[in-house]
Amino acid sequence: MDNWTKIAQIPAIRYPRGHVPSQADANEGVSYLKFDDSFDLLWVGDKRGTLTAYCGCSLQLYSACKAHDSPVLKILNHKKGILSLSADGIRLGKREGPTISNLEFSVNTKLTSMTYTSNTQTEVLVGGEADSTGFKIYKIDTVHNNISGYISYKHDILHLDTNLRYVIIGRMDGIIDILDPKTDTIIKSFNPISNGLFYMSVKDNNLITTSYSVKAGGKNKQPQTVFDAWVTSYNLANLSVGTPIPFPGNAAYALHHPIISNLLFITNIGGDNMSFIDTMNPTKMKFYQCEMPSYITAIDLSASGEFFAFSDPMQNLFLWSRDMTGTKTFALVSNPLEYPTPMTEVIPLSARILKPDSSLSSIKLPPYTRTLSSVWPSDLKFKVGALPQQIDPEIIRSSETTPNGFTIAKYSKEIFGPRNHVSPQYVINKSGNDGLAVPKFISERDDYVDYYSVVEDGLLPEPIKPKKPLVENDYLIFEYTCKDNDIPNAFKKQSISYSKFGVDDFDFDFYNRTEFAGLEIHSGNSFMNPLFQLYRFIPSFFNYATNSLSEDATDEINLLMELGYLFDMLNKANGRHCSASNFNRLFSSLPEVQNFGLVNDNIISTDDYKQRKMIQTLNKFLLRRLVQDECALYQSDIPEKLNSLCGVITVTNIFSNFCPLAQKRENIYQTIEMNTRPLGLNSGLQDINILNYLEASMNRHIQQQIRCDNCHSEHPVNAALQIDTLPPIVVLNIDMNNQLLNEIRMYKDWLVPYFYSAQATMGTPVLRKNIISGITGNKKQYELIGFTAQITNKQNESHLVTFSKIKKNPNDKGTWFLFNDFLVIEIEEKEALDMSVWWKKPVVVIYKRVDFDNQFHYNSYNNLNDSILYKDHFSRGTREGKIIEYELLTRDEAPEPGSLVALDAEFIELAPAEFEFTNTGVKKLMRPPKLSLGRISVLRGSGIKEGTCFIDDYIETHERVYDYKTSFSGLESNDLDVEKSNKSLVSLQTAYRKIWLLLNMGCVFVGHSLIGDFRMINIQVPPAQVRDTAICYYNKSEKRKLGLKFLVYHVLQDEVQKGNHDSIEDAASALRLYKKYLVLKRTGRLNGVLEKLYIEGQMSGFRV
Template identity: 35%
Template sequence: MDVDWREVSRVALPGELPHTPATPLTALAFDVHQDLIWTGNDFGRVKSFYGSELQRYTGYRGHDEGPVRSFLFSDRGVVSLGPKSIHVSHRRGLAKAHIMSDRMFDLRCMSYTSKGTSEVIAGGIQKSLLTINLDRGTVINEIPSEDDIVLMRRDRVICCGTATGSVNIIDPNSFKIIKTIRAHGASVSDIDAQNNILLTCGYSPRQSGYVLDPLVNIYDLRTFRSLPPVPFPAGAAFCRMHPKMSTTGIVASQTGQFQIIDIANPNVVNLRQANVSNYISSLELAPTGDALALADADAILQLWGKPDKMRFTELSNPVEWPSAPTPRPNIDFNENTPLSAVGMPYYREPLLSAWPSHMVFDVGKPPPKIDPEILAKMKMHDFVGYAPNPRRTRRYQVESTKVQEKPGLVQVPKFRSEKAREGESEVKVEEDDAPWNTPAADSRLSEVPAMYHKVEIKYSKFGVDDFDFEFYNKTKYSGLETHITNSYSNPLLQLLKFTPLIRNYALHHTARNCLSETCLLCELGFLFDMLDKANGQNCQATNFLKTFSSISQASAMGLFEEGMPRSNQSLSGMIQSLNRFLMEKIAADFKSCAIADRDELELENALITSSMTCIKCSNCGTETMRPSNSFVRELAYPKKGKALGNFSSVLKHSIERDGQTRGWCDKCRRYLSLTTKKVVQEVQPRVLMFNAAAVTQEAKMYWAEKNWLPREIGIVVQDKKFLCYQGAELNRIKERNPNVVVYELVGLVAEITGEADSAPHLVGMIDVSYSSVEGRRESSWHLFNDFLVRPVSQSEAMNFAPSWKLPSILCFQQKAAANAIDNSWKQSIDTGLLFKDIPLAPTSERCRSLTVDESPMPGTIVAIDAEFVALQKEEIEVKADGTRETIRPSRLSLARVSVLRGHGEGEGTPFIDDYIHTREPVVDYLTLFSGIEPGDLDPALSKHALVSLKVAYKKLWILVNLGCVFVGHGLLKDFRIINIHVPKEQVIDTVDIYFKKARQRKLSLRFLAYYFLRENIQTGNHDSIEDANTALRLYKKYLEFEDAGVFERMLNAVYQDGKLTNFKPPGENEAALAAAAAAAEAKAETKPGGPGAGGTMVMHGLDGNGSRPITPADGGSGINMTKSPPPPMQPLFKTQLMSPPLLPQQPQMQAPHQPQLQQLQHHGFHPQQVQQQQGHHPMAGMHQGSPVPQNQQQQQQTAPVQHRSFAKVMASPPPVSPQKRSMQGRWR
């Protein structure tokens, strides 16, 4: 208590009636959750006052049978005790429960039990103690008591002051009396217990009656020994322990004198005198120790403290004040007025009509109405009607009117495409609208809250991009997707990401030159960097899980989901085994790529706990010591029957575990019983990982206790003894012993069970403020349920319910290392991989590696394209009504990636063109879209120089972190499959550049190249170099248009003209090709120029086998070239700004044979374009060959032209007006 404490305010409480005097207060208490003071009087009336001004807040009558005796508080409301009832109400005064029983005679006091705020124990002037369940509102147990209980306080145990002057110490679990302390000669006046210290005040009999003792008795609750009492000559009537200072207390007399006492130094005297006109009836100290409230017999309430430092609670919840009344609207209400005109009031509590799920049952629905058409044709025979069946459904098919919902899953939102169709694309889902945002009032309830339910991805015909992930996550912390093998590890990966030391080691290791394909530490670094850059967007751990799935040791340990029977091991057991395996693996990975010898053990020392196992033979007594180091410690709980200890005692028992085993004794030369004991040498790990191992019922009882898991623990090793502290004991030890290492809880992984028809799953509870770059201000706990991420309270995160929520993994880190985020790895990235020479291969002649002068810098433009193969086909469920639903999409893998220079002399030249070696079997090479042929990814058969997925990925990762800007077409999907996140400012996507939102259609790369570049690409298989180069040139063309100020005009033109050909280059329309082929065959039967005719036209393309040009020898017929002048050209598009491609009118031509026609169609030619007389009128952007003179046919047959683009053969531009020609020259 500070020296400048004084009376801050006082208020006189009114009487029960307007002209009656006030009665003394019988109960006084500070709220532990809000800045409120609660009072109770003889008439059972409860009143509360707010803040240091003692502003009146609520008032209600809680008990009608007598005075209010005691108060208890929880986050749900206020519990008051009367002689024959217990009343539970909201802080606003609304009653929640009123519990009465014929076993309640004269209750005086109550306290919470070990089961938290849902159960209390009450006693009084009666022969039994009662335990009452507040949730059910019933008395669940009655414990006989020989003494009359007048006061009750709880610390580690429950202390009960009796009317005979003794204090009974009761176990909070068994409710048995552990110890009885004879404190005073008569009744106990007041007691308080805190930090294992008990203070008592009481009466002693004298000749004139009972007199207050002039001493305050002090007892140690750990040993139940009496400590030196503190004298108080004025007569100790009230006593309170200071909530923050463990050896400080306050003693007060009935006359208003109170003294601050120090148990450790009783000679220090600090006295105060309250200005009272009558005796003091109640006294209470605030939970913060910053305020003192006292009331006298005249019903005057005083508040003492320091005016500028007046707080009742540490973390005060806001007080809910009544809203200002709004004027009632004038509603003209009559029989035609709809009820919706009245509206609904704003509410925050569940409505009475919102019944819980266990009270709602399905009932039989009335039969559907019969179609009037059927009734009109119905004929009656006796009392039976019959009519013909209109056959509106298929045979054996009925229409179901009930929507079947998959139980156990959170209701999924609408797809983005559905929202766009319904005009909801701009509607934001409010955070309170989501079903899981309903606050869980008590995590100990048996019903699983919605936010813990298992979430699944739903797929529409547009794939995963159509799923609304934002509905589940409105934070800046990214979640991880499911539907990936072994994705049960998602919560553990998130926990490691938010552990600063592990994150730093992973990213620094990834920035080095490690190229091991099985290095999980590198994959963690890639994943952590992706989660940081995503900034709340959904991510997936595809590459990490693929590498993890390739490790045979993990398979032998049963860590894979596939092929593992769940009956052998629970999901919690799997994640704990994975935790143990992962810690050992990343330490070994770090050691394998250490820069210096001194760095080899750096990560291992940060994770490992060094200890020695002492093995003693029970026969000869020989002791041997063996090193026993561990990365992960498993909690070991005391056996059944032992007292329930706190977390630190369980942790100490787990570290220094004693055991019995049978083994070989070298001295006795036989197998004997051996005793083992672990001895910790020193505490050096900076990160402590624990497996909870809460399997037995006894272990689950520990986690059932509220707030059993501490936020901080302190560990010190002295004389080879392991000591662990928590709570107030830790604060006291830190002042005395500077060697105490304080660890703080970073987060945990919990298993969620108990959902109906749903398998168990894992979630993460993580304090994200621990790894904040900005520095830590206050705790910020978040739930990570795969891709569902939402903030939760610390109490919600650190409390458990054995029926559905139990911890699996706990992660502590040294408190001194909080927010130690090291991003210096970005300046030390090893970029040597970009400058390595390209391996000699037939396909590498176009690729040239970077030189030192071409080192990428922030803003360097590169063009990229990637090709993929399918490793698994999509899973589709066909329902009874014929609809198809995608259960799981096809799984694609990176097969080829090409990166080109975006500027300079080598613009368009690739410096990365990697084919990726795929170890998994390929189910579909997607050759038509990827250009990958069977055998291209097999080292034994491929003609390409193959690299591992990690090498190809790391090159891209280096470019991303160097600040390169990637240009491409449709990069969003490419980056998703590659499993890399590139910031938006480093992506230039031509899909988005050439897109008008109003048109709701995105243009293909092939059509854009045809329209703007006058080239026909992708005529055969796809080529990633060609696609990347085309995207780069389209971007350059966009810059030209922007510089000329005509981009919007050109964009409107491409949409307008593209509708004429369905946004496809001419020659792609199969219907037009088929019609032209039929017309050509009809003409071939009536016109000359059949087989053997001259005038052969050679197409500059390969035949169906891809080996040589097409000649008359292939089909036995050439194409007859007529001598008439070329027909006039008609424009295909209306817009002539860029001289777009022109299509000729239908010329007279000889019908080619079927093989030739198929080849022409394959290369995108219209049958009407294959014949002209002497000149060649080209189509800009179309791959069309030129007529070949007769004397040159033989030469072309022997030396075929291997052009990929057919547009390089003598093309003359179409006629353009002088005006347009000048504009055209400017844009070029």
């Protein structure tokens, strides 16, 4: 620490203009100095009670205010400003000067010092002369600006300081007391070596003090104060006295270096002997001398360790540093200072531009005689324009080439505006909110109700969706009526804003005030969400998927069961948002999915045709995969269940007029591809609707010139596809290009809500909107049950939404709802079926026979195969060579409704969070980390084996793991590798089924912060089956939930999580906490314990 020198010296105290110096000014010196730890400021407190801030190395005046009527005795940095102390009051003020709060004591009080009790800066201990304070140390709540309590203490206090574990009290008689703020008791006292204590400094577990002795004077002489030639050191880790540090020249002030832990700054009272001393090598020191006429009155060392400042009785302020360049700052990270807003010049009315299209030449320039700076030479002028808008891929696809070689494409005025018109520039809004009101984060709301809230009797309520009343501007986001030819707000793509707490802090409930769950968009493959919502509200399809859950198939991926789990979760969510993360993870792992290109994390597509093809390909693939999974699940060769719902029997006749070729092929498909333009569209027919296109697609005829398999010659071969009957559920893929889709906009009521189907005498089907006359056969009525539509804006950005007609009971006529990911609203049928707007295109349409299965079978899981709960089901091998930390359930212990089980889950990170850094240095979370379930542990909650684990599943993963989060999860690199792990490794579907079985058997889950565990497991548990200790021990007025480790330490007087986390230990701790909660609730001691917990937490920073 060489090359220290004085870089500034100024008068420390400012006097108003016209002030006449007097003898009284000599008594108004500096009483305290403090460097700001967040800004480039040095704070000076004087004996007049004034606080002055000087900025930077040049010590320019920044702010000054009258803080007290008596001398400033101590200054502390605070996150909101500056905390200052006088003999009769404590004040919190902004750095700019205004007062935030001021707490005054009686005029007879003589306070001397103060210190924080924790790094939260919410509580301050204040002490002074014992008889003036009533023999108390006051606890000051800096949040509410009041005295929150006190500690009995009968000695006069000179200094107070803290290392955030203990509060160090320096008494006027020289004794040092060590106070434990958790128990408010003195745990150690150190007797003085000399007569009195002068100065002390504490950092981490090291306390240093300087002291003095009073020598009696001779005849007619005053007693003399002599400072000791050493600095006393104390070890706060073991509460012992350390080795004294010698200092030639008598030490008066000793301070810890804020950066280098073993470095001390020591000076004598006169300032002519200053040195930095390494405690590891105290003999190596270099002295500095300051020429000053008297002695040091106040001193401090900056948080960066690059500056120190001191003052003398002549009101001089000295600043020393090793930095001569002026680039260093007082704080480690110095924030920019706020300055008064400069006065803006008033623009005369004659020089104002009143309209956006007003010419700049209308503003006259003032007279000038020299060349204007705006006159740049021609070689420095460059034309800079915006990036051209990308051409819509559909325009290129639908373009035609003329015989002259010119390419011609149709131009849409509705999308691109009038021709030859320059569109105004606009700023891209990345948040996607388009200026609409955005709800507050949950952490910012005072009226938010936890989904798993505890009520007075200790039980949990039935699921009640917390709803915040809408104000006037909130309704704008739910507008679904088209105005000014623009996309209504409800149809626009929704986006999630992330706070520092991630996706859990986003208020999804604001966007959904219905009883039907929406789906999140950040879990990957969110383009599948509309398809899930489309099939979920078809009663027979819902029953088909959820009935499969009675079976047990966990060896291979079964999308039928995964769809059943997803539908069950959406039903149990009762309107809360859900995520299809488990389905997406297993779906993406299928090789066929990769081959079809169905893995896509892009929420918005700029190629609308490609996006439609992708969702239609997904639709066909999903239904074909359900055929395969049904056969595997029920061990049959024919998928009778799915075919009975949507199986379309097709007959293809292949023939030729040039040879005797005649073949007939029968197939069963689950969708009908509508890609045939009906005949007669150009003949002026007005009543054209979807039925015309459907009839044309059911009776198609094509002819191609190919090599014939019959005669082995090349000639035209005809193929005629015919569909005679429609299944109960008709799934239509609207496989049309933009040109055909633009045609249907011209037809009124193209998407019909009902139609009738019958067979003509020739066997061909007849489809009509009204009852078909002249046909005596069996007529069947179909109704539109739902459809998926594509929404495309003027920037050619597309996304998908779903319209579903939902019936609450079989006799209900049904109500239409819009599902735009997590935004769900009720919508009028007229608006839902309107296909005349330019921004909406049908993609997948589903009709259902009116008389076919209109009843949802919710929670009808009879004869559940629960054998997996009573046996091992490893991904590979047996128990041999594996570490087993659980004891399987027996049939005698079979769970019953109300059975308590303790649960904890651990996760791993597959991909890191994505941040955006602005040019101002602000960091914004754009996408949270991609997490995956790593381990689940479930313990018995009652009985002889209470607390014994019966499920301890490690989840195998084949994806690349970015971070195992070992310190939080206890998982290490080989634990989830099926080739290397010695843990009880299982597949995701195995682990999930166990938890799902416990849920549907009526078990009550106990755990800590279970909402996070349920999110990782991807399951929805009704509040009646949840006991969350984070909410049991939660005081809503404090706006902070307590951690498991903190609660176990203070409530159970035990310690957990000493090393890496362990899910079995955490689940057992949560179970013990819940049992203790029941006792506290029953005995009426809960509120008192909660109050004490939060007080202790504030003292310790809520850490153990």
